[in-house]
Each structure stands twice: as structure tokens, then as C-alpha cells.
Amino acid sequence: MIDFNNVSVSFALPNGEHHSVLDDVSFHLGRSGKAYLVGPTGSGKSTILRLLYMDLFPDDGEVQIGEYNSGRIDDGDIPYLRRSIGVVFQDFQLLPDRSAYENVAFALYATGTPRSAVEERVTKALGRVGLTHKRRNYPHELSGGEQQRVVIARAIANDPLVLLADEPTGNLDPDVADEIHELLLDLHRQGMTLFVATHDHRLVKSYPARTLALMNRQVVEIDPQTL
Secondary structure, three states: OEEEEEEEEEEEOOOOOEEEEEEEEEEEEOOOOEEEEEOOOOOOHHHHHHHHOOOOOOOEEEEEEOOEEOOOOOHHHHHHHHHOEEEEEOOOOOOOOOOHHHHHHHHHHHOOOOHHHHHHHHHHHHHHOOOHHHOOOOHHHOOHHHHHHHHHHHHHOOOOOEEEEEOOOOOOOHHHHHHHHHHHHHHHHOOOEEEEEOOOHHHHHHOOOEEEEEEOOEEEEEOHHHO
16 A cells, blocks of 8 residues: 655755765555554654655655656646545644534545535544534534544545554643544544554553664664663
């Protein structure tokens, strides 16, 4: 489902030099697999996620996600790639002037979902995250955990094959973080490939799974209990 093949990425600096973030990185995550990506702030976790939904392309090497390959994908196919991926962000990115229902529906309209299908998909997604009773509430009327559940509902409304989570519990207290993480794991058990970038070592140790670590511009597999 996810393949990094000898991927290198660098960014230009104001002085004309380049800062290398990833250097010849390779790893594989199979369909319906689950893995954590850990590493300190600035180590490249978000860069790897951007490569997966092709907001960024490698300088060298290739990224394969499902049938889509970074070296061969046409610009017109990128929206279709992104419909097969759900992304959960740390900072929610909810529209403050729209209800929970409308936030999820907006994402579906933006990806070209027929209006006739939107209500059924939104209702199903909110039900899967336990927020049917909050569908008319606005973000400011929801707790942090409830807002993150709306974000997850928005991410899964298209029934993606892959769910990417970028520090999904970073703004939550430990008890709420556990609830959100258990929800993500439940979605994985239903068949979604789950890839979670996090610096929350407590969660990784409490819910152990395959763990990839960014170290010196490389990705290496580690024992989560050593964190």
C-alpha cells in the first residue's frame, strides 16, 4: 500500500545552500497495515506525510501509494489519489462558521461527491466516530476531543484505503488522547491502513505496533519499548 524507494528530499535555504531532510529512505507498509512514525520536531515526519499525499515530490527516488507513483502521476490524478487517503491533522483545521455536519459535508463537496450521496456519507462518518448527536454543533461548542472526532469523520467520509494522522493527539490531554487513539485503531481493525506520525511515546508504548523512527535523515525500524 505504501512504498518509499530510495527517497531523498532537501529544501533550499535563503543563502542558496540546501538542507537535506531525507536521504535514500526506503520502507514498505502493506495493505491494512499499521505503523507509527516517530522522531523529534523538525526531523521530517510531516515531510513524509506530504510525500504520501503528493503535496511534495522527492528529489530522488519514488513514493508509491496504492496504484499511484510519484514519478509517473499526472497532475490530474492527484485529486483522485487524495480521495483514497484520509488525513487527520493536529490543529483540527475545522471551519468555525459551520457545524460538525457541514464541516464533513464541505470536504465531500470539495472532492466532487454528488449531492445525493453527501447526507448518507456524512451521517455514516459521524456515526463511526460517535458524534451523530453533535451534528448541529459548531466547533466552539465542542470539546477538543470532539473536534478531533469531527476531523476524523471528515477524513474517513470517502472510505479511504489509507488513513494518515499527523500528531493527532498533540493538543489533547492523556485521557482524551487515549480515546482518540483507540478510535483510530478501531478504524484500522475495520480494514484501513493506518500510518501515525507522533512524538507521543506514551501512546506508542501503550498501544505497541510496528514503529519507524527518523534518525539522521534515515528511517529505521525500532522496538517501541525502547522509546
